[in-house]
Amino acid sequence: MTKSDQLPTQVTHVELVIEARWVVPADANNTLHEFYSVVIDHQLIVDVLPTDQARIKYAATEVLIADEHVLIPGLINAHTHAAMTLMRGIADDQPLMVWLNAHIWPAERAIVNERYVEDASLLACAEMLSGGTTCFNDMYFYPQATAMAANKTGIRAHIGLTVLEFPTNYAVDADDYLQKGFEAHDSWRGNPLISSALAPHAPYTISNSTFEKVLTYADQLGLGIHTHLHETRDEISQSEATYGVRPIQRVAELGLLGPGFIAAHGVHLLPHEIDMLAEYGCHIAHCPASNLKLGSGIAPVHALLKNNVNVCIGTDGAASNNRLDMFSEMRLAALLCKGASEDATALPAYQALKMATINAAKAMGLDHKIGSIEIGKQADLVAVKLSDFAISPCYDPVSHLVYSCGREHVTHTWVAGELRYSHGTFANIEPLELKEIIQIWQPKLRQYKH
Amino acid sequence: MTKSDQLPTQVTHVELVIEARWVVPADANNTLHEFYSVVIDHQLIVDVLPTDQARIKYAATEVLIADEHVLIPGLINAHTHAAMTLMRGIADDQPLMVWLNAHIWPAERAIVNERYVEDASLLACAEMLSGGTTCFNDMYFYPQATAMAANKTGIRAHIGLTVLEFPTNYAVDADDYLQKGFEAHDSWRGNPLISSALAPHAPYTISNSTFEKVLTYADQLGLGIHTHLHETRDEISQSEATYGVRPIQRVAELGLLGPGFIAAHGVHLLPHEIDMLAEYGCHIAHCPASNLKLGSGIAPVHALLKNNVNVCIGTDGAASNNRLDMFSEMRLAALLCKGASEDATALPAYQALKMATINAAKAMGLDHKIGSIEIGKQADLVAVKLSDFAISPCYDPVSHLVYSCGREHVTHTWVAGELRYSHGTFANIEPLELKEIIQIWQPKLRQYKH
Numbered sequence: 001m002t003k004s005d006q007l008p009t010q011v012t013h014v015e016l017v018i019e020a021r022w023v024v025p026a027d028a029n030n031t032l033h034e035f036y037s038v039v040i041d042h043q044l045i046v047d048v049l050p051t052d053q054a055r056i057k058y059a060a061t062e063v064l065i066a067d068e069h070v071l072i073p074g075l076i077n078a079h080t081h082a083a084m085t086l087m088r089g090i091a092d093d094q095p096l097m098v099w100l101n102a103h104i105w106p107a108e109r110a111i112v113n114e115r116y117v118e119d120a121s122l123l124a125c126a127e128m129l130s131g132g133t134t135c136f137n138d139m140y141f142y143p144q145a146t147a148m149a150a151n152k153t154g155i156r157a158h159i160g161l162t163v164l165e166f167p168t169n170y171a172v173d174a175d176d177y178l179q180k181g182f183e184a185h186d187s188w189r190g191n192p193l194i195s196s197a198l199a200p201h202a203p204y205t206i207s208n209s210t211f212e213k214v215l216t217y218a219d220q221l222g223l224g225i226h227t228h229l230h231e232t233r234d235e236i237s238q239s240e241a242t243y244g245v246r247p248i249q250r251v252a253e254l255g256l257l258g259p260g261f262i263a264a265h266g267v268h269l270l271p272h273e274i275d276m277l278a279e280y281g282c283h284i285a286h287c288p289a290s291n292l293k294l295g296s297g298i299a300p301v302h303a304l305l306k307n308n309v310n311v312c313i314g315t316d317g318a319a320s321n322n323r324l325d326m327f328s329e330m331r332l333a334a335l336l337c338k339g340a341s342e343d344a345t346a347l348p349a350y351q352a353l354k355m356a357t358i359n360a361a362k363a364m365g366l367d368h369k370i371g372s373i374e375i376g377k378q379a380d381l382v383a384v385k386l387s388d389f390a391i392s393p394c395y396d397p398v399s400h401l402v403y404s405c406g407r408e409h410v411t412h413t414w415v416a417g418e419l420r421y422s423h424g425t426f427a428n429i430e431p432l433e434l435k436e437i438i439q440i441w442q443p444k445l446r447q448y449k450h
Numbered sequence: 451m452t453k454s455d456q457l458p459t460q461v462t463h464v465e466l467v468i469e470a471r472w473v474v475p476a477d478a479n480n481t482l483h484e485f486y487s488v489v490i491d492h493q494l495i496v497d498v499l500p501t502d503q504a505r506i507k508y509a510a511t512e513v514l515i516a517d518e519h520v521l522i523p524g525l526i527n528a529h530t531h532a533a534m535t536l537m538r539g540i541a542d543d544q545p546l547m548v549w550l551n552a553h554i555w556p557a558e559r560a561i562v563n564e565r566y567v568e569d570a571s572l573l574a575c576a577e578m579l580s581g582g583t584t585c586f587n588d589m590y591f592y593p594q595a596t597a598m599a600a601n602k603t604g605i606r607a608h609i610g611l612t613v614l615e616f617p618t619n620y621a622v623d624a625d626d627y628l629q630k631g632f633e634a635h636d637s638w639r640g641n642p643l644i645s646s647a648l649a650p651h652a653p654y655t656i657s658n659s660t661f662e663k664v665l666t667y668a669d670q671l672g673l674g675i676h677t678h679l680h681e682t683r684d685e686i687s688q689s690e691a692t693y694g695v696r697p698i699q700r701v702a703e704l705g706l707l708g709p710g711f712i713a714a715h716g717v718h719l720l721p722h723e724i725d726m727l728a729e730y731g732c733h734i735a736h737c738p739a740s741n742l743k744l745g746s747g748i749a750p751v752h753a754l755l756k757n758n759v760n761v762c763i764g765t766d767g768a769a770s771n772n773r774l775d776m777f778s779e780m781r782l783a784a785l786l787c788k789g790a791s792e793d794a795t796a797l798p799a800y801q802a803l804k805m806a807t808i809n810a811a812k813a814m815g816l817d818h819k820i821g822s823i824e825i826g827k828q829a830d831l832v833a834v835k836l837s838d839f840a841i842s843p844c845y846d847p848v849s850h851l852v853y854s855c856g857r858e859h860v861t862h863t864w865v866a867g868e869l870r871y872s873h874g875t876f877a878n879i880e881p882l883e884l885k886e887i888i889q890i891w892q893p894k895l896r897q898y899k900h
Contacts, residue, residue: 088842092849093798127840233792292789293853295796322853323841328778332785339742342683346745348543389884390577390857391773392538393892395899399542403743403772407840408858434839442843449845 014041016417017060018381019051020071022397025373026357030350032398038071040379043192043417048373068387069411070397072353073372074134074156074380075326076360079226079264079285079314082124082149083117083140086441088318091450096232096294104319107448108141111441113169117142119437121149126429127324129155129421131407132382134414136324137262137285137314137364139199139226141170144184147194153428154420156380158364160199160226161185163214165207174210178217185221193416195366196221197262202228203247204235211254224260224365226285227251230273231265232296248273257282262363264314265290266304267297274300278307283363286355288332289323290316301333302341305351312360313352327407330356334402349402379417384409464491466867467510468831469501470521472847475823476807480800482848488521490829493867498823518837519861520847522803523822524584524606524830525776526810529676529714529735529764532574532599533567533590536891538768541900546682546744554769557898558591561891563619567592569887571599576879577774579605579871581857582832584864586774587712587735587764587814589649589676591620594634597644603878604870606830608814610649610676611635613664615657624660628667635671643866645816646671647712652678653697654685661704674710674815676735677701680723681715682746698723707732712813714764715740716754717747724750728757733813736805738782739773740766751783752791755801762810763802777857780806784852799852829867834859 018040023033025048037054039047047054084104091103117140128136138146139160150157161181163174171177181198188194198221200206200214206227218225229247230236239247248269251257259281266277266284277284286299304311313333315324330352337347361371370380384405386394391404413421420427468490473483475498487504489497497504534554541553567590578586588596589610600607611631613624621627631648638644648671650656650664656677668675679697680686689697698719701707709731716727716734727734736749754761763783765774780802787797811821820830834855836844841854863871870877 086843088845089849089854090845092846092853093795095794099794123839123842130840289785292785293794295788295792295794297792298789322849328781328856331778332782335739335742335782336786338745339748342745342747344545344549344743344745345543389573389881389888390580392573392884393536393888393895395538395540395892395896396542399539399772403542404539406778406856406858408856431839434842438839438843442845445843446845 011059012057014039014046014058014060016040016062016064017054017058018064018066018071018383019054020066020069020383022070023048023373024070024072024353024398024401026073026354027372027374038373038381040417043378045373045375045377045379047375064412066383069383069385070401071373072382072384072401073357074370074382074413074415075132075356076312076371077128077133077136077314077324077326078262078312078360078363079287079316080124080136080138080324081140081317082136082138082146083112083120084317084319085124085127085324086116086120086438086445088322090319090445090448092322094450096296099294103448103450107445109168111444112141114142114145116441117145118149119441121146122152122429123434123437124318124324125149125153125155126426126434129153129413129426130410131325131327132384132410132413133324133326134380134382135370137197137226137360139201141168143181144187147184147188150194151191153426154415154418156193156370156415158195158197158366159184160197163198163200163210164205165210166205174207174213178213195364197224197226197364199226202235203250204238208254211251211256215254215256218260224262225256226262226264228265229263230268231291233268236268246273248276252276260365265296265299267291267299269300271303274303274307274309277304277309283310283312285314285363286311286333287314287316288336289329290320294320298336298340301337302343302346305347310359310362311355312363313355325407326356327405330402349399352402353398379414381414382410383412385411461509462507464489464496464508464510466490466512466514467504467508468514468516468521468833469504470516470519470833472520473498473823474520474522474803474848474851476523476804477822477824488823488831490867493828495823495825495827495829497825514862516833519833519835520851521823522832522834522851523807524820524832524863524865525582525806526762526821527578527583527586527764527774527776528712528762528810528813529737529766530574530586530588530774531590531767532586532588532596533562533570534767534769535574535577535774536566536570536888536895538772540769540895540898542772544900546746549744553898553900557895559618561894562591564592564595566891567595568598569891571596572602572879573884573887574768574774575599575603575605576876576884579603579863579876580860581775581777582834582860582863583774583776584830584832585820587647587676587810589651591618593631594637597634597638600644601641603876604865604868606643606820606865608645608647608816609634610647613648613650613660614655615660624657624663628663645814647674647676647814649676652685653700654688658704661701661706665705668710674712675706676712676714678715679713680718681741683718686718696723698726702726710815715746715749717741717749719750721753724753724757724759727754727759733760733762735764735813736761736783737764737766738786739779740770744770748786748790751787752793752796755797760809760812761805762813763805775857776806777855780852799849802852803848829864831864832860833862835861
C-alpha cells in the first residue's frame with residue numbers, strides 16, 4: 001500500500017447524491033456508466049463517479065438509491081405549443097387545412113387569452129415533467145403566461161417571442177407582436193429557468209420586412225430564431241408561387257440562417273437544402289408524430305444526420321400529436337428513420353437519446369448549462385425504472401430507454417437540482433388544480449370539436 | 451301511460467354488469483355508446499344497453515362502475531413470437547442478417563427448449579394482459595409450451611403449428627415439425643381458449659413440397675395458414691433467383707392463398723399483388739414497429755385498405771419491437787399510414803381499433819366468437835381509464851384510445867368473462883414468478899447480446 005491509500009479521505013458535504021444502477025450522460029463519447037453516482041449541490045452536477053467512490057468522498061443531506069433505474073439528462077422537447085394541451089384530440093383524422101380552418105383557428109380566435117395560455121401551459125408542464133421532460137422550446141400567444149406556468153411548476157423553458165402578421169386577441173400586427181414579445185422577454189430577465197428566442201411563426205405567415213426586423217432584433221439581443229419551415233408541400237408551392245423560391249431559399253436570402261436558427265419540421269428538403277442547413281449550422285426540430293398525423297410526410301432524418309445537421313426532437317402541440325411525450329417521440333424518431341431509410345443501423349438508441357437532450361440544448365444555445373450529465377452543468381435529471389416486468393429483461397439500458405420504456409417508467413424528475421415530480425406527485429402542482437383547469441376550459445372548447 | 455309501462459319489469463340475474471362511461475364495440479357501424487352497460491353471464495356478452503335501462507333489467511352478482519373509462523373489445527395481437535420476450539432488446543440497431551445470424555439464431559439454437567418457451571411465453575402473456583391484449587396469434591417452437599403458459603394466465607391464444615425444414619432442438623425436419631404440431635393441436639382440443647393454425651415459417655424457409663403438405667393438412671383439419679410474407683426486399687429477390695417468381699406468386703401457384711391465409715408483414719407489395727390478396731380474401735398482419743426497427747420498410751397499408759384487404763395489427767416478437775403493446779402499435783399504424791400516404795384522413799382512429807380487434811378475429815376465423823362487443827360473443831373486454839391528467843381533456847374516446855392513451859391506462863382485462871388483470875395484479879400470475887423467470891434465463895441469454 002502506498003501512503004496516500006492510508007490517508008483519511010476528505011469528505012465533502014453536498015445536498016444530494018443519486019446512486020444509480022446506470023447513468024447515461026448523453027456525452028460526446030456515448031458513455032454508459034454502471035453503479036454510478038451523480039452528486040448535486042447548489043443546483044449543479046458537481047461530480048459523476050462510481051458509487052463506491054462517491055460513498056467515501058461525499059456526505060449528502062439526501063441520498064437517493066435508484067438501484068433499478070437509469071439516470072439520464074432531463075429530456076428537452078424541441079418544438080411545442082404548450083398551451084394547445086387543452087385542444088388535445090379536438091379534431092383528429094382531419095386534413096390539415098380543415099383541421100386549421102374549421103377547428104384550431106376558430107377555437108383560438110374565440111377562446112385564447114392570457115388566462116387560457118397560463119392554464120393550458122400548466123397542464124402541459126405537468127404532463128411534460130411527469131414524462132421526464134425538463135425543458136421545452138415553445139411558441140404561442142401570450143408567452144408571458146407560458147412563463148408563469150413554467151415558473152409555477154419549476155420546469156425550464158425556452159420561450160418564443162411569437163410573431164405573426166394578422167391580428168389576434170394577443171396582438172394587432174407584427175410590430176405589436178414584437179413589442180409584446182420584448183415586454184415578456186424583459187419580464188423574465190434574470191430568471192435562471194426561462195430564456196427566449198424570437199419566434200416568427202412561419203414563412204407563409206411572415207412578410208420579408210418582418211423577417212428583416214426579427215433578424216435585426218435577434219442580432220441586437222443575441223437571441224436565436226425559432227420558426228416552422230418546410231412542414232408541408234403546400235407551404236413550399238405557395239412560396240414558389242408568391243416569392244418564386246422555396247421557403248428555405250427565401251429565409252437564406254433574408255440572412256436568417258445560422259447557428260441560432262431552429263427550423264421546426266423540415267419534412268420536405270432537397271439534398272442541396274440539407275447541405276445549406278449543414279453549412280449554416282442550423283438546427284432541425286424533428287416532430288415525427290405530428291408530421292405523420294397531419295399527413296405532412298416523413299422528414300429525411302437519415303440524410304440530415306449523415307450531413308451532420310444537428311437534429312433534435314419535438315412533440316409539436318397536443319392538438320397534433322396528441323401526447324407531449326418525449327419517450328414515444330424518441331422511439332418513433334428512431335424507428336421511422338430506420339424504416340424510411342431501410343437501414344436498421346440508422347439512428348441508433350444513443351443517438352435518439354442525444355437528439356432528445358444535448359442536441360436540443362445546442363439548438364437553443366444552452367448546451368453549456370443543460371443537455372448532458374457532466375460536471376458543472378445544471379442538475380436537470382430523470383430517473384427511469386427499468387425493472388417493471390412488462391419491459392424485462394433489460395440487456396442494454398440505452399436501447400431500453402428508446403425501444404422498450406414509456407414515460408410511465410419515469411419515477412423522478414429534477415430541474416436545477418430540485419425534485420419537481422416523483423411517483424405521481426408534483427412538488428408544486430395540485431391534482432385538483434389540473435382538474436379544475438379542464439373543467440373550466442373543456443366546455444368552452446367542445447363546440448370546436450370535429 | 452300504456453299498460454305495459456306499468457307492469458313490473460322482470461329482473462334477470464347475471465354474473466357481471468360493467469357500467470361504462472363509454473363503450474366502443476368495434477362493430478360494423480363504428481358505434482360509440484355513452485353511459486352504457488355491458489352485461490356478462492356464463493362467459494358471454496348477453497346485453498349491451500344504456501346503463502339506466504340495465505339497472506332496471508338486470509340484477510348482477512357484481513357491478514363494476516367504470517365511470518371514467520371506455521370499454522373496448524380485448525385487443526388481438528395478430529402476429530407474435532411470444533417466447534421471444536426474454537430476448538427483448540438483446541441485439542438492437544443491427545442489420546437484419548447480423549441480428550438473425552449473430553444473435554437471435556445462435557441464442558435460439560443454444561437456449562430454446564420446452565421450459566424456455568413456457569417461461570418466456572408466460573412473461574409475454576403477462577405483458578399482453580396488462581396492456582389490454584386478450585388474444586394473440588403466435589408462431590414459435592414448442593407450441594404446446596406456449597399453450598401451457600396461455601392456459602395458466604387465462605389469455606386466449608391462436609397458436610401456430612410451426613413448420614420449418616431445418617433441424618432444431620424441437621424437431622428434425624418438416625415432417626417432424628408437422629407431427630409435433632399435430633400432437634400439440636390434439637393436446638388442446640376442446641380447450642375453449644386455444645385454437646390452431648398451420649404456421650409454415652416463410653417462403654424462404656419452406657420448400658414447395660412442404661407447402662403442399664401444409665395445404666393438404668389445412669384443408670383436412672379445417673385450419674388456417676399463418677406465414678411470413680414479403681417482409682424484406684431480400685426475401686423477394688432470393689425467391690426470384692431460386693423460383694423465378696416473387697414469393698406471393700409462388701404461394702398462389704401452390705394454392706395457399708384464400709380466406710384462411712394470414713400473411714405477416716406484407717411490406718413490399720406491387721399493386722397487382724394487393725389485388726391478388728383482395729381477390730383471394732387473404733389477411734395481412736401489419737407489424738409497423740418491427741418493419742421499421744429491422745429496416746424492412748413501410749407496408750402499403752393505405753393501398754391495402756383502399757382495396758378492401760383485411761388488415762390486422764401485430765407486434766411481432768419482443769426482439770424486434772421491443773414491446774408487446776397493442777396501444778403503441780395501433781397508434782403507429784394510424785400515424786404511419788397517414789404520413790406515408792400524406793393523407794391525414796387515412797386510417798382514422800376507429801379503423802385502427804378495428805384492425806386491432808375484429809379484423810384480427812376475422813383473420814383467425816374467430817369473428818363469430820370474439821373481436822367486438824356484441825350480444826352472444828365471448829366477454830373478452832378491456833377497460834381503459836381516460837381521466838389521467840396526462841391524457842386530458844378527452845373530446846373523443848375513440849381518437850383518445852389511439853392517439854393519446856398508452857397501455858398504462860388499461861385498468862381491467864377480462865377473457866371469457868373472467869377478470870385476468872386489474873390495476874397491476876393478475877388473477878393467475880405471481881409477480882415473483884416473473885422475476886424468477888427473468889433471473890433464470892437472462893444470464894444464459896446475455897452472451898448472445900450485441
